[in-house]
Amino acid sequence: MSQEQRTLHGHPFFHDLEPRHLALVAGCAHEVSFSAGDYLAREGHPADHFFLLLSGGVRMETSAPPLGVLGILSAGAGEVLGFNWIYPPYKWSFDYRATVDTRAFQMDGRCLRGEFAQDHELGYQLMTRFSAVLGRNLDATHLQILELIHEHGTR
Amino acid sequence: MIREHQHFFLAGEELPRLVEAVAAHGYRIAAHKLVDGNPVLSRIADAGDMPRGLVDARGPGTYEVRHAGGGAWFGITLGQDSWKRVLLPPDEELLAFSRQGKGFAVEPRSGQPGAPWAFVGMRPCDVAALARLDQVLLGGPYPDASYARRRPGLLVVAVECSAPGGTCFCAAAGAGPGLDDGYDLALNEVEGEGRHFFTVRPGSSRGREIIAGLDLGAASVEQAGLAREAVESARIAMAAKPGIAGLAPVLSAAHDHPHWQEVALRCLACGNCTMVCPTCFCHDLADSETLDGLHASRRRRWSSCFMEEFSYIHGGCIRSSVAARYRQWCSHKLAHWVKQFGVLGCVGCGRCVSFCPVGIDIAEEANAIANNPNLPGSNVGGTK
Amino acid sequence: MVITKKRREIEGIHTFWLEPRDGGEFHFDPGQFNMLYVFGAGEVPISISGDPGKPGRLVHTVRAVGKATQRLCALKTGESLGVRGPFGSAWPMAQLEGKNIVFVTSGLGLAPLRPAVYWLLNHRQRYGKATLIYGARNPRRLLYVDELRKWRGRFDLRVELAVGSADPTWDGNIGVVTSLVSKTFVEPGNTVALICSSERMMRAMVEQLNQAGLNDGDIYLSLERSIKCGLGLCGHCQLGPTFICKDGPVYRYDQVKGLLAQREL
Structure with missing residues (x-):
């Protein structure tokens, strides 16, 4: 197992992935680092990758006049960021910005989609993981909406 | 010597004497009184205010007072009022507040306890209900002050049931048609076939005191038996009702x-x-x-x-x-x-x-x- | 009692410091509530949110939502409030000695938990690790911010905050408080959670705590129903067979789990 594969295997998202699949995804991964304040992705830009955070912290944010720039989700080591590479039009829906110095694997979406076409089992393994992350995010979002409704005191 | 649970005999026409004796012991009397044709729990002056010769016909969603003929005092089993109306009134002032500078003073109301009440004609179900209310309102660490003022002096003059109404199911609830406790005086009214009398048994020292003043004779074995049989027939009449215990x-x-x-x-x-x-x-x-x-x-x-x-x-x-x-x-x-x-x-x-x-x-x-x-x-x- | 101090916490939420007109002390256990009376406007159940170790001053944090609480929040220093209490069950602090404690709460839910945090800090050596996980809609909606800052500076209390959204000056977590549970929480072994939030949010918190390894019997929560008398006499606060005002508001989760799973109970 290469150093890269070991690091990937250490990330919770790929934790129990089979070695042959790990080798395939490693071929689509390269490590990147960002300084505090750097953007990992910009709203509207092509989304042909996602990030597995290894250290540091990233904030999903957007400009929402007149509220200004608003952070709406934060993520740290062990988390996965970015879903827009999965579905057309393959564009980022939000900005992602490093709040501190951050290291991550950038996973090439086109490369992965190519591997999925060859190996549906790999596609299944990854999509199952992405579905779980998306589902949890969606649950959390619905709870937040509920809190807002509570605060407003009306149904 | 008067013993508890001894059955005394009171002629049907002598009920007013019993009511007078209760009043003479300082009680305000509450009993059914006809208001617009309906039995309403009210304060009464004497037995003359009580409706006689009437029965209540009850079914699901229906209630009607009918003439039964005869002179029974307690032909009406129940009206729509329960006795909680007196002990826990539907609307009462509990506290009055008045401004005093930047603060305020608090004055408890419903504080003038009049003479204690005597409830005449309470049915076993309602005697059981009284025990339930006592438990809820007096049984905890914080008794209900207003209920606690009215409740202790209460004299219960109960009447066991011989003819349950169409919606009665006290037997299934374990709350009737006879009485084991919770009363000061328990009456059984036997009326019909040329007879009209009460058997009376005291259940407390206050009940015994009242009886003592009336100089009543003991009921005969036959009279006590007739009273008991009537209660048993009431129990049998309700036997087909669905059970509610253990649910x-x-x-x-x-x-x-x-x-x-x-x-x-x-x-x-x-x-x-x-x-x-x-x-x-x-x-x-x-x-x-x-x-x-x-x-x-x-x-x-x-x-x-x-x-x-x-x-x-x-x-x-x-x-x-x-x-x-x-x-x-x-x-x-x-x-x-x-x-x-x-x-x-x-x-x-x-x-x-x-x-x-x-x-x-x-x-x-x-x-x-x-x-x-x-x-x-x-x-x-x-x-x- | 007389209002001796009043502070606006956030929009619509005020904290009141009360003292008896004739002096004296007001003792209570963390988690208990008082019935607060506003002249003519009515009585409302409000959790006590002050330090149980300082019985000279009674502290309540109140949100203006109904007639009585709006009138209450309009009261000024020097004016009077009627106080009946303390009522209800408490966070079982004595029973939890030797345990790690994690507080999980959001919004105004911190108010009923704060006395338990004070208690823990007042008797710090009796407890293991302590963590406060607290969420709000945005940084301006966090209660007791000065105190949170002080608590964050302590080495013996871990404070993790989450807000739903924030401008770039906020350097903490952004997200819902429940996701912080899985991120923060580490040692289930000897840990007990005390939680207070809206009922639905508490079910989500319990789910997260369960996933983190806590059993239902290791979780305590504070429930809310209509309370009119505070004495168990008026019947309004019943949740199945329990009276929230005297059996609650604090329950061990496994005792009410079945009830909370039911709709409209």
Whole structure:
């Protein structure tokens, strides 16, 4: 197992992935680092990758006049960021910005989609993981909406 | 020497003497009095105010007073009032507040305890209901002050039942038709076939004192036997009624039972059942102030779990569907009450059945669930 | 009692310091509530949110939502409030000695928990690790911010905050408080959770705590229903067989789990 594969295997998202699949995804991964304040992705830009955070912290944010720039989700080591590479039009829906110095694997979406076409089992393994992350995010979002409704005191 | 449970004989026409004796011991007398043709619990001057020769005909959603002929004093089993109307009035001022500088003073009201009450003609179900209210309102660490002022002096002149009404199920509730305790005087009225008399037995020292002043003879074995047989026949008359004891486990596990929805299709959520129920104790505390802002008042008013606002907390009401409200009431009476106080919250008086505009029968509804506990759940809620 | 101090916490939420007109002390257990009376407007159940170790001053944090609480929040220093209490069950602090404690709460839910935090800090050596996980809609909606800052500076209390959204000056977590549970929480072994939030949010918190390894019997929560008398006499606060005002508001989760799973109970 290469150093890269070991690091990937250490990330919770790929934790129990089979070695042959790990080798395939490693071929689509390269490590990147960002300084505090750097953007990992910009709203509207092509989304042909996602990030597995290894250290540091990233904030999903957007400009929402007149509220200004608003952070709406934060993520740290062990988390996965970015879903827009999965579905057309393959564009980022939000900005992602490093709040501190951050290291991550950038996973090439086109490369992965190519591997999925060859190996549906790999596609299944990854999509199952992405579905779980998306589902949890969606649950959390619905709870937040509920809190807002509570605060407003009306149904 | 007068012994407890000894049966005395009182001729039918001599009831006024008993009532006079009670009054002479300093009690205010409350009994049924006809108001617009209906028996209403009222303060009476003497037995002359009591209706005679009448019976109540009761069915689901119906109540009617009829002439029976004869001179029975207690032919009417129940009216719509229960005695909680006197001990826990539907609307009473509890506290008065008045401004004093930047603060205010508080003055407890309902503080003038008049003469103690004697309840004449209480039925065994209502005697049982009194014990339930005592438990709820006096049994905890914080007794209800207003109830506690009225309750202790109360003299219970009860009448055992010989002819249950059509909606009575006290036997199923273990609350009648006879009396074991909770009374100062227990009467049995035997009337018909040329006879009219009472057997009277004291259940307390106060009861014995009153009897002592009347100089009554002992009832004969035959007279006591006739009185006992009448109570037994009442028990038999109710034997076909569905049981309500022991339903706590099944009702507690039946939150989602589709039958609650079915009842909600009929239930009007009017709250009549809770108003006439002798054990329903729920109430609101309503605060108000005078326009000049100098005086304020807190009143207690009966309230009902059938009202949507009963369960209001900021943001909304907990039990917004009628199904949930009926479930609350029925489950409280027959299940939760048992966990809270160790007894059923229902005494089987049947008032809720008679005075329900659509004749919903708590025992039948509970048994509809108990007889079919495993129907697939349909969530309570959603349908108003 | 007399209002001796009043502070606006955030929009619509005020904290009141009360003292008896004739002096004296007000003792209570963390988690208990009082019935607060506003002249003519009515009585409302409000959790006590002050330090149980300082019985000279009674502290309540109140949100203006109804007639009585709006009138209450309009009262000024020097004016009077009627106080009946303390009522209800408490966070079982004595029973939890030797345990790690994690507080999980959001919004105004911190108010009923704060006395338990004070208690823990007042008797710090009796408890293991302590963590406060607290969420709000945005940084301006966090209660007791000065105190949170002080607590964050302590080495013996871990404070983790989450807000739903924030401008770039906020350097903490952004997200819902429940997701912080899985991120923060590490040692289930000897840990007990005390939680207070809206009922639905508490079910989500319990789910997260369960996933983190806590059993239902290791979780305590504070419940809310309509409370009119506080004495168990008026019937409004019943949740199945329990009276929230005297059996609650604090329950061990496994005792009420079945009840909270039911709709409109």
